[in-house]
Amino acid sequence: MDIISQLQEQANTIASLAFNTFGTLQRDAPPVRLSPNYPEPPAPAAAANPPSENAAAAAAEIAEQPKLMSAALVKAAKQFDALVAALPVSEGAEEDQLKRIAELQAENEAVGQELQNQLEAAEEELKQVQELFNQAADNCLNLKKPD
Amino acid sequence: MAATATYPPPPPYYRLYKDYLQNPKSAPEPPPPIEGTYVLYGATYTTDDVLPSLEDQGVRQLYPKGPHVDFKKELRALNRELQLHILELADVLVERPSQYARRVEDISLIFKNLHHLLNSLRPHQARATLIHILELQIQRRKQAIEDIKRRREEAQKLLKESLVTLDGH
Numbered sequence: 001m002d003i004i005s006q007l008q009e010q011a012n013t014i015a016s017l018a019f020n021t022f023g024t025l026q027r028d029a030p031p032v033r034l035s036p037n038y039p040e041p042p043a044p045a046a047a048a049n050p051p052s053e054n055a056a057a058a059a060a061e062i063a064e065q066p067k068l069m070s071a072a073l074v075k076a077a078k079q080f081d082a083l084v085a086a087l088p089v090s091e092g093a094e095e096d097q098l099k100r101i102a103e104l105q106a107e108n109e110a111v112g113q114e115l116q117n118q119l120e121a122a123e124e125e126l127k128q129v130q131e132l133f134n135q136a137a138d139n140c141l142n143l144k145k146p147d
Numbered sequence: 148m149a150a151t152a153t154y155p156p157p158p159p160y161y162r163l164y165k166d167y168l169q170n171p172k173s174a175p176e177p178p179p180p181i182e183g184t185y186v187l188y189g190a191t192y193t194t195d196d197v198l199p200s201l202e203d204q205g206v207r208q209l210y211p212k213g214p215h216v217d218f219k220k221e222l223r224a225l226n227r228e229l230q231l232h233i234l235e236l237a238d239v240l241v242e243r244p245s246q247y248a249r250r251v252e253d254i255s256l257i258f259k260n261l262h263h264l265l266n267s268l269r270p271h272q273a274r275a276t277l278i279h280i281l282e283l284q285i286q287r288r289k290q291a292i293e294d295i296k297r298r299r300e301e302a303q304k305l306l307k308e309s310l311v312t313l314d315g316h
Contacts, residue, residue, distance in 0.1 A: 004268050007222075011261050018233050018254070022240070077230055084222045089271065094215075097274040104281035111288045118295045125299060129306070 003087060010080045017076055021069040028062050198266050209260045221264060229257045 001009070033040070090096075164174045184193045200208075209228070210221040236250040 002272070004265055004272055008262065008265050011258065011265070014229065015258060022236070026240075073233070074230075077226055080226050081223060084219050084226070087219055087222075087268075088275075089218050089268070093271065094274075097271070097278065100278055101274065101281065104278060104285065108281055108285050108288070111285055111292070115288050115292050115295075118292050118299075122295050122299055125302065129302065 003083065007080070007083050007087075010076065010083055014073070014076045014080065017069070017073045021066075021073060024065060024069065028065065030062070198263075198269075204259075206259050206263075207256060208263075209257065210264065216264070216267075218264060218268060222261070225257055225261050225264070229254065229261070232257060 166173045182194060184191055186192075209225065210216060232250065232254045236247065236254065239246055239250050
């Protein structure tokens with residue numbers, strides 16, 4: 001895939017990582033304490049019923065997720081920078097490109113003309129050789145005495 | 148669902164081409180290519196495909212305007228801005244969750260600018276592709292010229308040799 005499409009894909013990847021990050025955090029975040037007057041928010045229901053090792057594992061995973069997701073986000077951003085560095089763009093290049101295109105077109109025209117000339121000369125020679133071959137074949141046929 | 152109930156019949160122009168095989172000039176010429184804008188199935192299209200600038204789409208332009216934009220620098224700057232805004236959004240969600248809308252708008256603005264910059268690189272890419280194709284074509288043509296020259300010389304040589312052989316009898 002060409003570099004600009006890769007850059008566009010990378011930008012979209014960064015966007016999707018960002019909204020996945022925020023969506024996951026928002027979905028899995030434990031409730032927050034609003035004011036000192038309200039009682040402590042109840043512990044997650046999972047801790048009450050199954051044994052607490054399940055809750056501990058879930059809590060550990062909930063704490064791990066932001067780190068993993070933010071690491072992925074930063075990696076994607078670095079990848080974007082690397083792709084930008086790989087862009088073959090030079091400053092003020094439009095006029096240079098147009099000039100080069102004009103030069104190449106002129107050269108293409110000249111080379112095409114030469115090719116046409118060579119082709120015509122070669123076809124002419126081919127016709128001559130075919131004519132000679134016909135004459136030689138006719139002579140061979142005439143020299144052969146019919147029985 | 149289609150607006151009309153049935154397909155319309157084909158246009159009756161085929162009668163004009165009855166004698167085309169005998170006299171190609173007795174039939175009307177094909178219509179010339181369209182220029183400017185045209186209407187197709189009720190929608191207006193234009194033949195001049197150009198990328199509309201950001202102001203035309205009502206989006207604020209974050210990178211400096213000018214005849215030549217330094218794409219690499221601006222792309223990197225926009226990337227850093229994007230990261231900062233994502234971090235800001237995370238902060239806002241923790242402290243003042245009701246003010247997320249402004250931050251989300253800023254992030255989408257940055258993305259629009261990013262994609263617009265990338266799209267404006269496409270004409271440059273198109274010209275570079277054209278240059279590459281022209282160079283390839285010139286190279287192929289030169290190769291063909293060399294081949295033809297070589298074959299002609301070989302043929303001339305063979306003819307001379309055969310002449311010598313025939314004359315030697």
